[in-house]
Amino acid sequence: MVQLVGSLRKELYDTLSTCKVLVVGAGGIGCELLKNLVLTGFKNIEVIDLDTIDVSNLNRQFLFQKKHVGKSKAQVAKESVLQFCPTVNITAYHDSIMKWVSLFVALLTARNHVNRMCLAADIPLIESGSAGYLGQVTVIKKGLTECYECQPKPTQKTFPGCTIRNTPSEPIHCIVWAKYLFNQLFGEEDADQEVSPDTADPEAAWNLEDTAARAAASEKDGDIKRVSTKDWARSTGYDAVKLFTKLFKDDIMYLLTMDKLWKTRKAPTPLVWQQLEDSASPQEPSVGSGLKDQQVLSIWGLCQLFRNSVETLRSQLQQMGEGAELVWDKDDPPAMDFVTAAANLRMHIFSMNTKSLFDVKSMAGNIIPAIATTNAVIAGLIVLEGLKILSGELESCRTANGRKAETRRNQPDDSFCFERGSARES
Template identity: 80%
Template sequence: MVQLVGSLRKELADSISTCKILVVGAGGIGCELLKNLVLTGFKNIEVIDLDTIDVSNLNRQFLFQKKHVGKSKAQVAKESALQFCPSANITAYHDSIMNPDYNVEFFRKFMLVMNALDNRAARNHVNRMCLAADIPLIESGTAGYLGQVTVIKKGMTECYECQPKPAQKTFPGCTIRNTPSEPIHCIVWAKYLFNQLFGEEDADQEVSPDTADPEAAWNPEETAARATASDKDGDIKRVSTKEWARSTGYDPVKLFNKLFKDDIMYLLTMDKLWKKRKAPTPLDWHQLENSECPKEGTPASGLKDQQVLDVWGYCQLFQHSVETLRSQLQEKGEGAELVWDKVKTRRSCELVFHLIFPYKNVGSMAGNIIPAIATTNAVIAGLIVLEGLKILSGELESCRTVNLPEQVPQSQEEAAGSLRARPAQC
């Protein structure tokens, strides 16, 4: 590939080859950005990313190959980018940008910072560091086919935190635990269950019936009778979910009966909840096994991902998921915990979600994931470099916030509407 630097005026080309820039993030946007930078003629680049490469990255983060799975994104991105321009001087950090080592003094050594991040906390941090160091920051992001690039400069533009960001949607605990009525309620409950069983326990993410539900009406004697009627394995309600699960060795059958039989029977004692709602039906593993277990030798029809399972089929998926996660926990050693990851962990416990609610978008909803589009990342990465060239040319006043709309503008007026100047607020 031919570098762009030869087509730029000499003053700008010299600035590009001598300036030092920081790229924060080596994922979807970061890979495209590093390639663009070295082909434009940038020679002194430092890149930082905390993440490692996963198979799911390979469809859009083209600097990575299957052989790189498990390795540092920053380091592999550096090695791959050097193949485009061996003379470039790239330093890679496999670390978090929020590490105290990357303080204001660290940022001051750069002429320009380019963000290619996917989380708000890190964006806020870089924004504050650049303001304190008085270094121009090019902020970017994509969401499916949508994208945005904006330049942030102290005293000239508003900063990243000047504009309020939409808060993540939350749901009342009593709805999640007692009366889920939408797919997302069931998915959030399943995500909570993952942490209660295998991750870091959070008192705000309990999965057992909520006895403080203001809608509930109680009959204490009946409650006690129903709650213990099917408990043959000890008192499972006086200890935490994780403690009890560990005591059973994460037995899938016991977990199933607690979650879908004992807890449901407990919920049925909250009489008022079911005045205007359809009451849930308890499920018993052994009864399902005896009544719904298919005869041996009965072939499953259709492709695996297209098969419509019955209740017993989902029970088996639940068992497989619990056993998979139990094995992962054992591999980490005594006292270890699994950490929820929006891609990696989602795949390993996907079957648990499908048992809770067989819904085609369950993975994306559980991880709050908007599918990444490779072409969107490429367009945004190109726009980042264009804004960077304006800054290095001393034309900060011509920088714009560039929005990549979901639909292509049909006229020049509509196209102009996607570019807007930003007032100085910081």
């Protein structure tokens, strides 16, 4: 492969050959950045990443292949780079960035800790990130620009427990509930992740007749008692139909006795397994076309997915032995199937449109789909800003932000563009 150095001044090229560069992170942007660095002429590169390669990385982190799954990102990235540029001096660390920073004149993709270390050492930092089609690159220099922490960052949204348990109104409420349910049934129980309806709601009007009705609904057939969800599930042998009946029929009937909850909201509709099975159309298991994970299952299809996932997870617990617990992982198919089925069944009960496994996975794992092209653009801009720094032209550095493009009528369209402005002054 030919290095792209023809347009660089000799002085700058010589600087690239001698300076040290630290790349923090060998993920989507990191892979693109390592490639750009060696092709531009950088000779001494250190890369650090504590993460290992996952199957979901392979569609965009092009330095990795299927055979590398489970291995160190930093080490495999180094080996892949050396295959097309064997003369570069590259060192890989499968480690935490907390141990490394102040040794380098650095190009970095990092966050708070790296920001503080670079400020303390008065080393220029190039901070970057991407989210779908959007992304940003900005240069941070002590005394010249804002630092990474100068602007508040959005925090992860949380939801009231009563909304999750009693009155979900958005798909994400049902997805959070389903993840809580997984832990209550198969993982580590958490009192803050209760999934059963509240027994005392400020909007409910309780009386003795209501209490008797709720008790009858929640203890039908003598199976359901006010014990932990996991203990009750174990007592049934993790019977999928009994679990379904408690979660999507009995608990919903219990909610319906809270009369004031439904005066301004649409009331939920309980599901009955036998009725769904009797009315199922096996010829229409899903809605829509395309990849399997992007199809929206029918209600009976969701019931079958729920049953199959419960049986698989039960088998996993049995194989692990007494007292074993599972950990929810978006990349574990049975766990993801369970959350997809449970969340969608709850969405249907509360009159929401159901979602595909792909959509549920994106929300359950707080995932913004990564776009390889965005990472490539970001990595290119990082190198351009790095060349300015090494040329002593900090005043020429620019902040680049991806944004939605606009039509001539100032209406957002479906394309995206990057705009560049001066680095924000401190």
